[in-house]
Amino acid sequence: MKDSNLVLYFGSRVVSAAGNLVSVALFTRLVSPAEYGVYVLTFAWAIIVYGFATQWMKFAYFGVYRAAQAETIVASYARLVGAATLLVALGLGLAAALGGMTPEFAAALFGLFFGMTVYEALVEVARTRLAARAVALSMIFRAVFSLVLGSVALTLEPTAISLSIAIAFAHLIAAVPSALAVKHFVGAPAARDAAATLARYGWPLILSFGVMAVGQTVDRLMISYFAGDATLGPYGVIADLMRQSFMVVGESIALALITVGKQLADEGHEAESDAVMRRAFQACLAAATFGAAFFVVFGHDLARLALGEPFAQRGYEIIPYFAVAFCFMTLKNFYFSQVIFFAKAALLEFIIAAVFVATSAAIALALVPSQGAIGGAIALMIAHGVATLAAALLGRRLRKLPVDLTALAVMPAAALGVTLAALAIDGWSLQPVAALAAKTALFAAAVGAIALRFDLFSLARGRAARGSPA
Template sequence: MASPLYKHTLIYMFGRIGPALLNLIATAIFTRMVAPTEYAVLVLSVAAAQLGSAGLFQWLRMSVLRYAVGDDAPKVIGTITRLYLLQGAVCVGLMLILCFILPLFHLPWLVSITCGIMILAQSWFDYTQELQRAALQPIRYSLSFGARGLLALIIGSAGAYLTGSGFVLVLCVATAYFIAPVPFMGAMFGRPDFSRDPELTRRIVMYGLPLGAALLLNNVGVMADRFIVAYILGAEAAGLYGPTVELGRQSIFTLLQSVTLASYPLAIRALKNHGAAAAIDQMARNFGFLMIIALPSAAGLAIMRGEIAQIMLGPLFRATAEQLFPLVALSTLLLSLNTFYFIQGNQLGENTRGQAAVAAIAAIATLALNFLFIPMWGLWGAAIAAIGSQAISLASSIIISRRSFPLPVPLRHIIRPGAATIVMAFTLMVVQHFWPGTAILRTLCLFALAGVSYAGAVLLFDAGDMRQLAFRAIRRKS
């Protein structure tokens, strides 16, 4: 069962890496074209889009996958579409109300407009993506992601270059979200049945709302710090903090998401076909492969913080990124272990209440620690609060998941990739010391050296059983 894990992970990784690279390029360009104060508009709008989409719309997306199957699909899609339009009207109403509330918290009312537009754009794009998944159209699904990233890069760069306005930048990015799925819609909607079905509507609401609450709390635990920074420290601080945290998290998350997209279905299949013992064995292998990628990714971000900031961010953003990247790397590592492993224990054990409890604990910890630490230490406080809240969330997730489906934590899957990561880190720091500077050639050489040294150490220590897998592949070739 190990072979499908590595094979499927590579497939998902290549499917995700293109759009992720476009997003990284967009960050590098936008932070060079707009000031931190203007970039804060995009930071807050994207954060609001994540929160608003989770709270208002994401439960409907999950209902698409659950119910839009077979002969009932047209009626289900029609019902969910009507609910989507209703939630869209709620979003517009909240946007207008916030126009009067935000000035009381020293935030411009225009932020409400940009946030509302971005929420609607994000929810529209996500809905079309779920319809494509339900219709088993993975190629169109992937192409929509790529088109969104490319259009956001092109249109956003043009708007930022011509105006330097954060409001215009948000409108450009939102436009990309709206139009990207259109060329790939095809027969995605089929012939939806918009006739009223109260029983179906009730079933969808009862299924989706609890999940929506858990997802909203989970996003509060991850995204609320942007708004608290803006409230306490001002828009410029939020503009500096947002791209630093997002760049750090996404550079690690993209790789780990590829792992979980491939590994978690294998665990579900093992549980269904062979029982809990087989699922636990598969989850142990999943954990090993997760650690092989998570540990060096976090260490690389912390050690090469100066090189990464030099390439990926504008001059005004680099000093903040260099200071915060090590803290962001640690908080992202904790978040990744929770999101891509321990939360799955609640899912395998069908303990959705436990998952909601973990999300609530994370949200409370995030709000409390940010309001405590940011006034004391500024952006450092926000980064430290992220570490504290993610540590609390991870601990609660481990405790709660053990009651429903205990997950293994093999020490060899921590020690071996940890030792390989130490070898890579030591090699990088030695070369950085004897070869100072910021030249592009030096940075590329450091990336290559990191990959070669880590790969060699992984084979040396047999981290994740990779040496055995390599020998097996060589024997098969021979």
């Protein structure tokens, strides 16, 4: 992997996130909170279908991928995806025919599922082939075409169904750069042995990702049922914006560092792999802790600016809970759970997913009926915290991924300290602009100090990808 890939991935994710922020800001001004809530609900069901049907294949592919057998593995992966997609289409068609859902909802649900499946599969293949520019371009295309097609759809017909179809097409168009990067695999022969290897590796993931998808959406399903779509709309849009912000950095770390760490481990270079993974841990921890601090300090202002008052006013109280929830999520998804690829222990992912969904469902069921959106946010926060602890403790029984204890002590303490100091500024008798400037300067100074202390700026210069010890 080239040294510039982390910068390329991160830059493309930042551009993508900025585009998505503009999209959401525009979409929430074109539809009502209730109608956007229907879209959030549709997307939640699409995530569940994707989790059970095809997401496991993506991770199984990454887990078994070897460059020497690339053609056979990619071809077998493509055929498995095609077969699963056909089964989902038949299942949704049957459900619509039997009256379980409207044909329009079935079409929107399948469109989102199909778009996500094609996009994620092609980007994953391009990533393992180290086609960084194609992957980065796909990320940017997804944001751009989501904005353009979504805006056109809502202008013509401001409904959740039209937005869902537009987003589905945006995913398909965004997959084109990655598809072109791996077009030489077209016509490659599949092999029964390769497909069997994917299935053996991935069968525990079928349940784990499906269960995890349920856990990640159960709060939304319950809020829709108990509090209504008008409450779900603001809840969903704030959660998605915050989650995506954490994912920007998390996915960049996974794409650029953990891919290298696994490759080095596969080649038997354990010391170099551990050095890269230690840097990945430091980067994940910094992103998680200071990301949470950022949203606690600036989240209210950002929500009001990005979403407008009708959406933002319903979400102020849930932002701190989401901030902590996605802090845990970043550490779990982009570091501790990566152990399954090093130890070939896909069953662990199912155990973690089961812990997550059991915790999330139990707490959401207890709190959402009476507390509404706040109850859902609390359930999500606790569930992510418990699942992260489970991933860290259980994963170390299989392979001890490096954990920098100094960073583990210093970074959360620094993030908490800057948060408390910034919130204290709100109590001063300052004009809003002056208070914002003071908090921004304080936060920037803290982030800069941590980056210097742990040499995080070296990631931008590419040294971590060479496995230099930290």
